[in-house]
Structure formats: C-alpha cells, structure tokens
Amino acid sequence: MAKAKTQYTCSECGGISSKWSGQCPACGQWNTLVETIVESGNNRYSTTQPQGLAQASPVMSLADIEAIDVPRFGTGIEEFDRVLGGGLVAGGVVLIGGDPGIGKSTLLLQALANLSRVKRVLYVSGEESGAQIALRAKRLAVDARDLMLQAEIQLEKILATLAEHKPQVAVIDSIQTVYSDALTSAPGSVAQVRECAAQLTRFAKQTGVTIIMVGHVTKEGALAGPRVLEHIVDTVLYFEGDTHSSFRLVRAIKNRFGAVNELGVFAMSDKGLKGVSNPSALFLSQHDNQVPGSCVMVTQEGTRPLLVEVQALVDTSHLPNARRLSVGLEQNRLAMLLAVLHRHAGVAAFDQDVFINAVGGVKIAEPAADLAVLLAIQSSMRNKPLPRGLVVFGEVGLAGEIRPAPRGQERLREAAKLGFSLALIPKANAPKQPIEGMTIIPVERIEDALARVREHD
Secondary structure, eight states: OOOOOEEEEETTTOOEESSOOSBOTTTOOBSOEEEEEOOOSSSTTOSSSOOOSSOOOOOOOGGGSOOOOOOEEOOSOHHHHHHHTSSEETTOEEEEEOOTTSSHHHHHHHHHHHHTTTSOEEEEESSSOHHHHHHHHHHHTOOOTTOEEEEOOBHHHHHHHHHHHOOSEEEEEOGGGOBOTTOOSOTTSHHHHHHHHHHHHHHHHHHOOEEEEEEOBOTTSSBSSOTHHHHHSSEEEEEESOTTSSEEEEEEEEETTSOTTOEEEEEEETTEEEEOSOGGGGGSOOOSSOOTTEEEEEEEETTEEEEEEEEEEEEEOOSSSOOEEEESSOHHHHHHHHHHHHHHHOOOOTTEEEEEEEGGGOOOOSGGGHHHHHHHHHHHHHTOOOOTTEEEOOEEOTTSBEEOOTTHHHHHHHHHHTTOOEEEEEGGGOOSSOOTTOEEEEESBHHHHHHHHHHTO
C-alpha cells in the first residue's frame, strides 16, 4: 500500500508547508505546524476540474439593494441577548468558546429550551450522548420536551438532518468533533475544522437557519483551530471567569450584527446560569470604612457602563528590581503610568513594589482606567483612603494631561444611580447640565487631580 503523502499545516493561520519547521513560514508563529494528509485530487478541491457549489450571484448596484434592518428573536435569557446585540439573527452563525466546564453547553441548553416553545430547534451533540443531555435538562429543570436532539459527528449526516427537519436554530456542540468524509484527516485537525465550519456557514446563509457552534480553546484561552474560523462566522463570543467561581462573563469579540465588547454577566447556580441584573455590585468590594489603595472607576463594556473597583498595594521593595504586577489591567501600561506619576506629579515609586488588581476578575482593556490606577497608587503610598463616594475615569497621556473617555454622560449617570456623589473626570467630559446628587470635579492634568483629591481628605 502506497504511503499517504503528508504536509504540515499551521494551526494559527492555516498556512501549508511541505516540511516541518519550528516556525510557521507564513505567520511566524512557533510550534504551530501540524502534520496532515494531503487530500486526493479527485474531489471538489481539484484545480483541474473545479466544481461550483452554487450558481454565481448576479452583479448588482449597491443603490438597487434594499437596506433593511435584520430582524432578531430573543433567546429568553436577557444577558445572552445583550451580548448577541439584541438576539439571534436568521441565517447568522455564532461561535462560542470557553474553558471546559465553564458553562457553554449549560447556557445553550437553557436558551434552546426557551426557543423550543416558539421555534423548531435542533441540538447536535458530538461530545455527549442523548441520555447525558436529558439528564442535564432534568437537573436544570428546563422544559425541553420540544427540543430535537441528534448525537452525530459526521458533517454530511448533520447537513442531511438539517435539510430534512428544517430547524430554525441549530447548535453544533462542538465543531472540533465534527468531521467530513471529503477529508481523510482526523476530527479536530485544521483542515476538518475549517471545512466543517465553512460548510455549516454556507448552509446557514443559503437556508436562513441560525447555527451556533461551540469551539474548544487552547491553554492560552484562544479558540483552537485556524484563525480563519473566527473570520468565517458572524459573531464570536468568549466565556471568561474562573471555573471555581460562581460568576461567568460572556464577552462579544466580534459581531457583524451588533456592538463588540458587549458583556453579559451570569451567576452559576444548581439550576444553571442566571443573568445578573446589576453586575456593578459584583465588582465593588463592600468596605465598612474607606480603605487606602481603593478607587472606583466607571468602565464601558460595549453599550453598558460598569462600576469596577481598582485596588493598589504599594510596599517597600527588598529586591534590586522592584516588582510591577497587574491583574485585570494591562501590565505594560502600569510601568508607563508610574513614569508619568514621577515625571509630572513628583511621586517616585522606583523603590516600591506596586500591585494592581481589578476586583471581581473583570478585565479592563480601555485606557480610561489610567486615572483610577494612579489615584489608587497614590492613596496606598500615602496610606490615606480616597474620599467617600468618589468615582473617576480618564486616560492619562505621557505629557501628564488627562484625556476624555467616550460616553462620559452615561458613565456619570450610572455612577449617580448607584449612589456615588463625587466624580473626578476629564474636563472635556464635564456635563453641560448638572447631574442631580453628584458633584463634578473636572481636571486637565494629573497633578491637578492629585491636588483636588488632597483637598477632600
């Protein structure tokens, strides 16, 4: 028997190499080349006999195409609908990734149980048997009597089932277990994942079926398989949070039908995942008295303002190089902010260990957290708490200026609604109309901000 010809495919970019090397020649990533079998030429990938899958779409002028809003339908879970941008879209393809056991299958089973009352839904499981899913539905106490279930991993059989039963919503759990007979590589390989996702996406666009695919993640937390998988689908959602914690965060990384960086907050209970109506309470510590090194900021997650407590601990360093550790905030930005604090405010921390933490496990990526970080560091160094009821936000530049943050009015209104009475904000974000119950302190430079805080000691 002739030996099968092999090639090496990059798990990050999908690039192909004839021999193995430590670094992908296409994208430059290390240790990403995986051996795969070269497919035979007598299939639809043949360059000598190309086979079209469908007739070409006619060329049309953009002015002749009617622009209509995409109708949505809810899943019955408010937080899930928020992350999706208002609900699911007919013909849309959603990819959900997360660590094992974090609650992906649980959330989707709850959503399908709600949808099964008004729509035809299908749950395709490649990892669990029907009995296991029925047991989970019983444990969650969800009414899933009208939910159609299929335990299958062959793509052609799954597509035949979708064509026969014509569901309006289908879940594929998970895409890494599905394989196509057109390829000889094993399920979960780069070629199989890419081809199966492309086939399912094509079917969704042609028939209007909403397909939700569950994806595995690597040890770094990124979706396993080629990066082209994220480009194929319409929406990419990530589960965040510690599996040992009772809270889960679902974040939208990509959404063609809504805003990105939307955040849904869930609490895990014995009856499944339940949406948290006031997530700001999760990220604020309950102190009987004000403590040094604690500062509350308003961050913007998509369209939702969230109040998050930023904590700082500054201690004398006993090492030649002082440590800088940041949890939930960007590590490199901390070093930059300390340099700005020294250069423009005269506060030196070169001989101090500085630790920064965002309470509740939330990750803050926006630069509007700069001012809160610096005030928390200054409070810890002085061992004096910040004024009670203070909330801040603002980006700090290298010249010491405090730059405005987007949606400042919404941030202030959210803080006032939760009882905060004092706001230290960039001058450009100062509201034209006063906010009831809140005193606004606009500042332009970091030294001005530190001076105004000292006035309220």
